Amino acid sequence: MKAKSLKSFTVALAAAAFAATTHALLARGLTATMGVALLTTLTLRMPSNLAILVLICTYVGAIYGGSRSAILLNIPGTLRTPRRASTGTRSHARRS
């Protein structure tokens, strides 16, 4: 049970990191809804506990990662980030 929970936690962390990085660097317009929908098909053969855990982590990672590119690179990735793009980039430029 210990090893199983550790494995599921590792997979979920990997999924979250994947979603966040993809959002921050590559995908423009791939929202959290689309990410969860795409990963639903990939997790069909997995055990249900693990699959739902991966999807929750994808949701969290996509929301978090969607604003990284907006703040740090001034490239808004999703529809909800343009305001943060201007605010975040200016505060970042002022601090550094």
Added chain:
Amino acid sequence: MSFDSFLPRIADVLKYWKTILRSGLIGTFVGIIPGVGEDVASWSSYAAARRASANPEQFGKGSVEGLMATETGDNACVPGAIIPVLALAIPGSAPAAMLMAAMIIHGVKRGPLIMVENPGSSTTWWR
């Protein structure tokens, strides 16, 4: 540009703890309401932070406080949207609706009896 500038400063977090708390509450509440999602949470917490701020003229010109308000509201909306999915089988936002569809596909029963009918899965998520 150093690596230090990418990390939030503890002094900023401690200074704006009221903003963070307010945005967290607003984000969780907006997440629980069905139909409105993360964008509404971030915008409304931004507006509330600007109304309560000591220097609202800095908002939109690189205010760390405004950035903290938006991000906290945005990220607090995610668990707020998952709460009604698990408790009542009512999705709080669009990704939560997709999550509920995936739970239906996998045969996980949603609703108030989730801890009774699926004790294995719910304890896996909480752990």
